[in-house]
Amino acid sequence: MSADSREELDVIPIAKPVIGPEEEAAVLEVLRSGFLSLGPRVPEFERLFAEHIGATCASAVSSGTTALHLAMRAVGVTDGTEVITSPFTFVASANAAVYERAKPVFADIDPVTLNLDPEAARAAITDRTAAIEPVHIFGYPADLPAFEAMGLPIVEDAAEGLGAQHYDGPMVGARGNPAIFGFYPNKQLATGEGGMLTMGDPDMKVMVDSERNQGRAPNMDWLDHDRLGFNYRLSDIACAVGIAQMGRLDAMLAARAQVAAWYYEALADLEQERGLQLPCRDGARHEGDKRGWFVFTIQVPRDGPTRDDVINALRSQGVSAKPYLPAVHLMSYYQDTFGYREGQFPITEDIASRSLALPFFPQMTQSQVERVATTLTTILT
Numbered sequence: 001m002s003a004d005s006r007e008e009l010d011v012i013p014i015a016k017p018v019i020g021p022e023e024e025a026a027v028l029e030v031l032r033s034g035f036l037s038l039g040p041r042v043p044e045f046e047r048l049f050a051e052h053i054g055a056t057c058a059s060a061v062s063s064g065t066t067a068l069h070l071a072m073r074a075v076g077v078t079d080g081t082e083v084i085t086s087p088f089t090f091v092a093s094a095n096a097a098v099y100e101r102a103k104p105v106f107a108d109i110d111p112v113t114l115n116l117d118p119e120a121a122r123a124a125i126t127d128r129t130a131a132i133e134p135v136h137i138f139g140y141p142a143d144l145p146a147f148e149a150m151g152l153p154i155v156e157d158a159a160e161g162l163g164a165q166h167y168d169g170p171m172v173g174a175r176g177n178p179a180i181f182g183f184y185p186n187k188q189l190a191t192g193e194g195g196m197l198t199m200g201d202p203d204m205k206v207m208v209d210s211e212r213n214q215g216r217a218p219n220m221d222w223l224d225h226d227r228l229g230f231n232y233r234l235s236d237i238a239c240a241v242g243i244a245q246m247g248r249l250d251a252m253l254a255a256r257a258q259v260a261a262w263y264y265e266a267l268a269d270l271e272q273e274r275g276l277q278l279p280c281r282d283g284a285r286h287e288g289d290k291r292g293w294f295v296f297t298i299q300v301p302r303d304g305p306t307r308d309d310v311i312n313a314l315r316s317q318g319v320s321a322k323p324y325l326p327a328v329h330l331m332s333y334y335q336d337t338f339g340y341r342e343g344q345f346p347i348t349e350d351i352a353s354r355s356l357a358l359p360f361f362p363q364m365t366q367s368q369v370e371r372v373a374t375t376l377t378t379i380l381t
């Protein structure tokens, strides 16, 4: 082994899925069955997922983004309408509205939870508002009771919120609003690519299942289509991986929570003495809010090296890190298409400019967490 590859092995990755013999066996079984798509694994994965979080029903689709697109259509987002969402999110949250020629209307975030601020969202409502789209960013539950009180359709971007729980009881994704999850390899549950739309209305599921499959009704022949549809199906291969992942979901979520606890402990001095901002604790907004751990993001202090300098210094010492998240309204597509400008959402802009993700995955060890903390300490002090 060359010195170079040995150094590479030493890099702590930013994310890493847990894949074992169960996933391997499940995939092999599907491959040998010859039933690679539209087979029995799809409804089985949907049922297990819905049961796990307590949702009435669920539809498996090809990604979190396609789930979001179908959710937008399901609540009536269309040409000339507006969708209110957070600018501090992954770009897909806003793109999904644009797919239906609606305008993403941003409103600023709560500086503590980093989620869409209900009062800012309320102030952005117009007679064109078709939906409010809260995002459970970094797995912290958005304040859904406050949004629900506004009386408009809601689409929940829960792509980062698997395992989170609202202070008034339900798990994230189980309130009945259409809510979407994503299964890209860095997410709490991974199928490679994949997504799930949970909802409370079985009639909505009939429509979603048709639209994900070229607009075909359940009782129709293969080539008969009565509405516009897409190919947003999830293969049985991916669903088999998802089913195997469901069997280890609680353990993976517990392992993530343990890694987060190690980080809080290892970064306590930097938090107290250097003003390093750590993720808000459970119950930070409402007693009983519970995070479903997705990433561990920090905000660098204003009076030190810049976020990008910190990232480069971490990387040069074998610690992966990335800016997380950049503000969506400042992306050139959003500036050019919708006229968004710097200065419109000051809380988001401040936090987005100082926020970065550290390595975070279920199999991360305490000594890896300590190495990250030690490296960060030398950079910040």
Ligand SMILES: *Cc1c(COP(=O)(O)O)cnc(C)c1O
Pocket (backbone or CB within 6 Å): 063, 064, 065, 066, 089, 090, 092, 093, 135, 157, 159, 160, 181, 182, 183, 184, 194, 195
């Ligand atoms: C990952 C993610 C998505 C999109 O999921 P994909 O499966 O990658 O399409 C949407 N919104 C948020 C907040 C995400 O983190």
